Amino acid sequence: xxxxxxxxPARPLRIALGLLxxxxxxxxxxxxxxxxxxxxxxxxxxxxxxxxxxxIERMAFEPSKRSGEYLFWVDTASSLSRLGMGIAIAAVxxxxxxxxxxxxxxxxxNLSPLLTVVSLVPPLALxxxxxxxxxxxxxxxxxxxxxxxxxxxxxxxxxxxxxLPAEQLVKAQTLGANTSQxxxxxxxxxxxxxxxxxxxxxLGAGWLFLIAAEAVAATDGLGYRIFxxxxxxxxxxxxxxxxxxxxxxxxIDYLLAQLSRWLYPWHVKEAN
Amino acid sequence: xxxxxxxxxxxxxARNVWKSYGDTTVLERLNLTVNKGEFVxxxxxxxxxxxxxxxxxxxxxxxxxxxxxxNGEPIPAEPGPDRGIVFQQYSVFPxxxxxxxxxxxHALKRSGITGYLFGTHKKNAAKAASEILDQVGLSHAxxxxxxxxxxxxxQRLAIAQALLGKPEILLLDEPxxxxxxGIRSDMHKLVLDLWREHQLTVFMVTHDLKEGFYLGTRLWxxxxxxxxxxxxxxxxARITYDLPVGEVCDQKFQVIxxxxxxxxxIQVA
Numbered sequence: 167x168x169x170x171x172x173x174x175p176a177r178p179l180r181i182a183l184g185l186l187x188x189x190x191x192x193x194x195x196x197x198x199x200x201x202x203x204x205x206x207x208x209x210x211x212x213x214x215x216x217x218x219x220x221x222i223e224r225m226a227f228e229p230s231k232r233s234g235e236y237l238f239w240v241d242t243a244s245s246l247s248r249l250g251m252g253i254a255i256a257a258v259x260x261x262x263x264x265x266x267x268x269x270x271x272x273x274x275x276n277l278s279p280l281l282t283v284v285s286l287v288p289p290l291a292l293x294x295x296x297x298x299x300x301x302x303x304x305x306x307x308x309x310x311x312x313x314x315x316x317x318x319x320x321x322x323x324x325x326x327x328x329x330l331p332a333e334q335l336v337k338a339q340t341l342g343a344n345t346s347q348x349x350x351x352x353x354x355x356x357x358x359x360x361x362x363x364x365x366x367x368x369l370g371a372g373w374l375f376l377i378a379a380e381a382v383a384a385t386d387g388l389g390y391r392i393f394x395x396x397x398x399x400x401x402x403x404x405x406x407x408x409x410x411x412x413x414x415x416x417x418i419d420y421l422l423a424q425l426s427r428w429l430y431p432w433h434v435k436e437a438n
Numbered sequence: 439x440x441x442x443x444x445x446x447x448x449x450x451x452a453r454n455v456w457k458s459y460g461d462t463t464v465l466e467r468l469n470l471t472v473n474k475g476e477f478v479x480x481x482x483x484x485x486x487x488x489x490x491x492x493x494x495x496x497x498x499x500x501x502x503x504x505x506x507x508x509n510g511e512p513i514p515a516e517p518g519p520d521r522g523i524v525f526q527q528y529s530v531f532p533x534x535x536x537x538x539x540x541x542x543x544h545a546l547k548r549s550g551i552t553g554y555l556f557g558t559h560k561k562n563a564a565k566a567a568s569e570i571l572d573q574v575g576l577s578h579a580x581x582x583x584x585x586x587x588x589x590x591x592x593q594r595l596a597i598a599q600a601l602l603g604k605p606e607i608l609l610l611d612e613p614x615x616x617x618x619x620g621i622r623s624d625m626h627k628l629v630l631d632l633w634r635e636h637q638l639t640v641f642m643v644t645h646d647l648k649e650g651f652y653l654g655t656r657l658w659x660x661x662x663x664x665x666x667x668x669x670x671x672x673x674x675a676r677i678t679y680d681l682p683v684g685e686v687c688d689q690k691f692q693v694i695x696x697x698x699x700x701x702x703x704i705q706v707a
Contacts, residue, residue, distance in 0.1 A: 339517035340522050340603060350553055430533070
């Protein structure tokens with residue numbers, strides 16, 4: 167008899183096993199939804215798939231009666247632009263800070279303690295301050311994402327820079343390189359794929375800060391919409407929005423992974 | 439031997455050099471001179487300070503006491519283009535191709551901010567790079583990344599790169615330690631050819647006494663002459679043999695071999 171530890175599923179079986187939990191969840195939902203709707207046709211907690219479909223149709227493919235906008239796409243566009251800006255700012259800041267503190271001992275002595283302390287401040291606790299300082303507009307939301315993620319990226323990049331073999335830096339010096347040449351030609355390109363990794367890891371936190379900021383003060387956005395329709399218990403809108411956010415998160419992560427692989431072919435193979 | 443030469447500015451001269459880390463003395467009382475064009479191999483047990491001596495020459499470590507002079511001046515306290523280095527590993531840049539690795543050596547030699555080349559400079563560098571890569575036998579791998587190369591090819595690349603800095607001194611820190619014996623002898627030939635052609639002064643640290651005996655012009659054996667069992671770090675290593683290569687009999691080989699590779703069991707010599 168094969169030990170369980172050695173039993174590996176063939177490809178069709180593996181796919182079936184992977185799909186099984188999803189199917190079970192959907193089945194459970196359908197049973198629960200049917201039971202509740204049977205008891206009370208106006209129940210809002212577990213809408214039927216047809217009701218969810220209607221809600222998607224209404225939000226995404228019909229102009230809003232009040233503003234004439236296609237709310238679903240407007241929400242998506244504003245959320246993605248906030249997230250994109252916040253993460254872009256965090257990536258640039260984090261890369262610069264990490265590169266400099268990871269390679270220049272003088273800068274590290276100067277900034278590393280501050281970075282450590284800042285990274286311990288819970289970003290959400292800063293949200294009220296941001297609202298006070300920047301007002302309730304876009305800036306405070308973007309700032310929350312940037313402030314929340316920058317310390318993580320900076321410290322990760324700093325560590326990666328310190329992990330580069332000292333031999334490489336010595337070698338570059340024996341070829342006559344000055345400090346900026348070493349940073350730009352040798353260290354920075356090797357940190358770029360690490361930056362992609364760090365950004366991918368911080369996307370989850372980015373979404374968290376985005377939705378929190380939108381929930382507190384916004385006039386559009388995926389997080390705003392979810393918290394708005396919660397007042398009417400509109401699960402038929404909330405559920406597809408949550409699914410859409412998850413799908414977006416997955417797609418962004420996937421695209422970043424592919425982009426990194428395409429831009430830095432040496433990195434993937436080197437890691438193997 | 440040549441240490442007795444009396445020209446007042448030897449190429450490299452150590453005057454009572456000591457190196458210690460805290461309470462641990464690694465090297466002590468080193469006095470030596472090296473002339474231009476010598477090929478010195480450094481052997482000894484592990485931890486005997488031969489790599490430390492190489493780092494002193496390289497400039498990543500500095501002497502604790504005494505003076506280490508290059509052309510009569512103290513050796514700069516940081517690595518520079520006059521002293522090329524090939525390490526056992528991590529000597530090449532993993533994020534750029536073979537050709538770019540050598541071109542980068544051109545770019546880093548020029549003053550500038552980015553270390554990238556543009557226009558005609560780039561074209562000229564590419565041409566010069568392909569030539570030297572041809573010389574070290576890598577012309578078939580110009581567009582490969584270092585991780586696609588074998589250990590021997592990587593070291594060829596590292597050597598090609600180091601030579602482009604036009605160093606006076608080439609430091610080799612166990613460069614062939616990780617290579618197969620067959621590839622090693624190819625590399626020996628390559629290093630000897632380049633040493634003659636570029637008129638380099640070479641220092642090579644090696645584990646392999648044979649390599650030390652037959653490759654260079656001069657062999658240094660590092661060992662401790664004084665031992666304090668209560669404080670193993672109290673005394674440092676000195677150069678116990680300083681031999682011209684090619685004038686050594688087998689007996690001496692065996693004596694040194696026993697010294698640097700102590701064998702616990704009985705063995706027929």
